[in-house]
Amino acid sequence: MRRRTVTVGIVTLLFVVVAVQWTRRVPPMQTSLRMLAQSHVPGHEPAIPWPKEGQAALAVPGVGWMGQHGAETAVPIASVAKLMTAYLVLHDHPLSQGQDGPTVTITGADVAEYQHDVATGQSCLRVATGEQLSERQLLEALLLPSANNAANILARFDAGSTTAFVAKMNATAKQFGMANTRYADASGVNPATVSTAVDQIRIAEQDMTNPTFVGIVARKKVTLPVAGVQYNVDYALGHDGIVGIKTGTTDQAGGCFVFATRPNIGGQHVLVVGAVLGQQPNTPINNELMVALTAGETLAQAGDKALKTFSPLSAGATVASLSVPWGQSAEGVVGHGVSLVGWPGLNYRVRFEPKLPMRTVQSGQQIGTLVVQAGEETARVPVMARGTIGRPPVNWRLERSLFTAQ
Incomplete structure (x- = not known):
């Protein structure tokens, strides 16, 4: 009787072990990246x-920074400040x-302001009492001849007062992460309006997403009701691929x-965006603005020349491995390649995001x-299996260790 009881116990135990082994959860497959x-x-x-003095920066929006030069210290930026003025108005x-x-x-009052600007040697737009100027015309005056009084008229139009504007x-600069920027006026004539080349690229990137802004800064001249023909101070426009956007110069700021x-x-x-600040005259006939324009053209040439497309992987490349504890394996391949924009030396990162769980x-x-991420640029490519991984065989289910999670 005792022997029969032991036999029944053993059979029961074996049945329990088999049942546990058979019903235990099959572990998901392991995946690994097969490339750097x-x-x-x-x-x-x-x-x-880079220019020999001042500061400069060069960036490709959506990809990253090609580099910067000089101390990232807030300095007067003159009429480059109008990039923020235009952004807010639009x-x-x-x-x-x-x-x-x-x-x-x-x-x-607007006429009196114009007369004051003329008397103090500022860049300004001739206006007359009763003249009507549209928002677009005021933006043209702001961005082409760089009229300081146009900046103040637009500020009052937008916010009711220049102080509120x-x-x-400043609130928008904070929103865009322009940590080294402080605006004291809408035109930039006040030397307390300061920024950096890096920060000005940040606001320029925002401006260049607006087709109206892009269209205005691409014009070489406009005709306004009282002032007549007004020319774009960006004399580099159309040279070396330059499509805009803003110049600035004062004694304190130098050429920008x-x-x-x-x-x-x-x-x-x-799109490639660059900035140079704090340029000074280098010859009696080469003023600070011309030095800044020349430095900008030189950077534009170098930036455009450095850009290229590159392919970190091609169609059919094996990028991942899949395996399971019962000995089967497969490969992960991409159906098409990837082509990104960058420049030699730009780091890129690759990661595989498997569909989980898979058994x-x-x-x-x-x-x-x-x-695949190159700077801020991202490409996502489906990965397909090459090979089949089936369900685990019966012997593996029964023989796997009871003391592992698998």
Whole structure:
């Protein structure tokens, strides 16, 4: 009787073990990346011809910074400040193609301001009492001949007063991460309006997303009711691929120039934005503005030349491995390659995002996504299985250790 009881116990135990082994959860497959997680665009890093003095920076929005030069210290920026003025006006009062926007009637106070600007040698727009200027015309006066009085008229139009408008300028600078920027006026004539080349690229990037702004700064001249023909002070416009955007000069700021190009790289037009600040005359006939323009053109040439498309992987490349404890395995391959924009030396990162959990895989099934990041640029490519992983065999289910999680 005792022997029979032991036998029944053993059989029961074996039944329990088999039941536990059979019903235990099958572990998900393990995945691993089959390429370097981080690398860089091949080739020699570009030698950027930075200006000898002042500060400068060069960036490709959506990709990253090509570099910067000089101390990132807040300095006067003169009329480059009008980039923020234009941004706020167009943000608060958008203009689409063909729209001129609301009109502003010039007052006696506006005329008095103009006369003061003339007397103090400022850049300004001739106006007359009763003259009506549209929002677009005032923006043209702001951005082409760089009229300081146009900046103040627009500030009052937008916020009711220049004080309220300057507060909005500073709040927006904080929003955009322009930590080294402080606006004291809407025009930049006040030397207390300070910033850095890096910060001015940040606001320029925002401006260049607005088609109205882009269209205005691309013009070489405009005709206004009282002032007549007004020319763009950006004399580099149209040279070395430059499509805008804003110059500035005062005794305190020296020569300043924020510029943009749109080179065709691999069939797509890529925006490049640069800035030079604090340029000083280098010959009796080469004033600070011309020095800034020349420095900007030189940087624009170098930036455009350095850009290229690169392919971190090609179609059919094996990028991942899949395996399971019962000995089966498969590969992860991409169906198409990746082409990104960058420059030699730019770091890029790769990671595999598997679809989890997976316990079986059929050949051709999507098993995850390969994410390639070059600077701020990201490409996502589906990864498909090459090979099949089936369910675990019976003997593996029964023989796996009871003391593991698998």
